[in-house]
Amino acid sequence: MTGITIDRKRLYYVGNLSIFMIGLGFAVRANIASNLQAEIYDKIDLANSAAMLGEALGATFTGFALTLLFGSALVDLIGMKRMLLLSALGYIAGAFGLLAASMMDVGATVETLVLVSLLLTGLGWGAVEAASNPMVAALYPEEKTHRLNILHAWWPAGIVVGGLLGVAISGFGLSWKLNMLVLMVPAVALVWLVASSTFPVTERVAAGVSYGDMFLELLRRPMFWVFWGCMYLTAAAELAPGQWVNISLSNIVGMQGILLLVYVSALMFVGRHFAGPIVARISSVGLMFVSCLAAGIGLYLLSMASSPSLAFAAATVWGLGVCWMWPTMLAIVAERYPRGGAMAMGLMGFAGGMSIQFVLPMMGSIFDSAKAEAAGGADKLATLAPDALQEAIRYASVESFQSVAIVPLLLLPVFGVIWLFDRRNGGQQAEVKTSSNTNAD
Template identity: 75%
Template sequence: MTDTGIDRKRLYFIGNLSIFMIGLGFAVRATIAPDLQADIYIPIDAATSATRLGEALGVTFTGFALTLLFGSALVDRMGMKAMLLLSALGYLAGSLGLFVATLMPPSGTVETIVMISLLLTGLGWGAVEAASNPMIAALYPDEKTHRLNILHAWWPAGIVVGGLAGVGLTQAELAWELNLLLLVLPSLLMAVLVATSAFPVTERVASGASYADMLRELIRRPLFWVFWACMFLTAAAELAPGQWVNIALSNIVGMQGILLLVYVSALMFVMRHFAGPIVSRISSVGLMFVSCLAAAAGLYLLSLANTPALAFAAATVWGIGVCYLWPTMLGIVAERFPTGGALAMGLMGFAGGMSIQFVLPRMGAIFDAAKLEAAGGAEQLAGLSPDAMAEVVRYASVESFQSVAVVPLVLLPVFAIIAIVDKRKSA
């Protein structure tokens, strides 16, 4: 405990718990996606069910992005405690609202309730990132990239727990709606811990920098906006396929896709603890270049996998690729633009969240269009036998994954140029 009443270990645990909670929520959404499609969206409109599902899942990322956009600018005034309490409330309300929606017969009203519930969950997710990232940067100013990677290792840890819980409920033949109650306990625990803890001020406040200084830091540094644009694509390569994996891979491989997501998440949990030594050897930007290369290869291989063994091999490549993308991008910005404070990291998260809001519906639209193409039209699709429908859906799943594989390739020349410029400056 420090003289100011700040217990760094306790706050680090709260940060890890908050990230664990949003990972758990991510796994729950991935687990229940096929059930939402089958029980709600197909009865409403079978031909556009994947598009509707993609839009609903994407709303979570909209809430996440909006909270980061405004919350990161307000966290200096509201304080980290208030922001984290709001996150717990968002997760509780969103989970319970979605649970209620699943108990109602499919209708436009139910679709609206699902949207609102997922939006609330997204607002809670954004509040976590708006508070936890600057909190860790303030607690560990000399090892930001390393500590942020460890913090975000608890994201895949939450996915592992949520994914295995979902598989367990399925194997036990229990109602899939029970997945929605998994978030209640960690949300309540976090609320209690946050309410009884003292929090530091952000780096911007501690340094005495004004809001004007923070804005000038970002406006006058064009490189920040380059990284901001890159965040759109790195997030798309990691989060969109992860949210879609249970639908697509279950159809391609014939196994529960969530198991593959659990495996990748366990891999990421371990690897993120070693970000510091890797960065010390090849630099943060160098790590981003290697990660994007592996992510592109893994996504393409995932679309081609037709057996569980090949799917796990492809997922390993993808997992290694996307492992460091999100936390390393935050670390780069925190180290290069410290005066930008919580706003800089919030804007990065906003870019990532809005990226998924656009990419998930696009994946759904590609999925639906490919189904219609393979079937020969909407009428033919409606009359397919179960075996024929399985082939059509498998083809659509491959198309939706391959559409995302090109995304990280676009970033390779960008990170290569930045790495070269950095090397020349340090020479």
């Protein structure tokens, strides 16, 4: 459809709200993770409750990854508007499901309902990324890295708001179930805004690139798959520790880990607004090199922190490391492979989501194994005195964080080589495939 004026500013606000909603969801899951473990999974299987919780949280990332895989290929057909409406409905339905599960007797039905509810929020998360990322790339083709970083600054903003509300709910002695009602508010607002807006088509459609050419673009460009593989590791360094932080750091340094997540998220919100000037100096790949180095060091320091002050210092290093990872990886493929359309960006998100699906249960298994090792065997966990059990859990928390500290460091030679190659060839220039912004779905 042509001849329809697109309100670029309004749509950017829609994108910001959608990313804020999924950030809020991330904080809500971190807020309620310990409650789910204590009230559901500990009662089902105390020795393996952390692994079970990791699998449940991982279902969110499975839904996220699957929606990105298929939704990114379909967004050109069903439109950004319908995709964003589906995302909001996923969050509303998922929040209702978790509320229902919290009111039922613990058993197999509750376990299944929690999994389905978290999966629905994951599907909603993926639908946001499938629509909002290509939307912003189409609206601002001349400054993708900068605009995508600002867009994704609303992810940590959502975490800050959700985290602080979670702390307030806990501090006032209110039911943890109120976190689910918090999650519904931006979802309902998003339904209204999206329903009353007109959306553009993706860059790929605007440039007249066919579906076949889109897939060929990705198949014949092997470097795209190098970046795709890198996304597995950058996502693991950023998102898995963030989802695990409330459980682990509460045990390591004796503070509410969600407060640390709020602090890191505030750093990210500010930092992402400066991505444009940084990239102008060192390039997007150079930024990823520096980010991976800081993230690896920060994760290791987090595992060694023995007090709240040291934890905040280590979190500053980690937070600055992971600050630009997700949006910059998306921007790299949007700049280098615009003919890959929404599919290219969706495949990157799929890699990130599947990474967490594997890493979260792995962290949970490491946690459980270390906990059993410290106790002298899984069968002795239930017989430990409270102080001894707390020490075993603290040891397990340290081990689970150290296990992912190596992940971002593995990418240093990859990004280093690409960065040097780009510099020798005059720097990477973004490919821009645009047409008028008057196309609508």
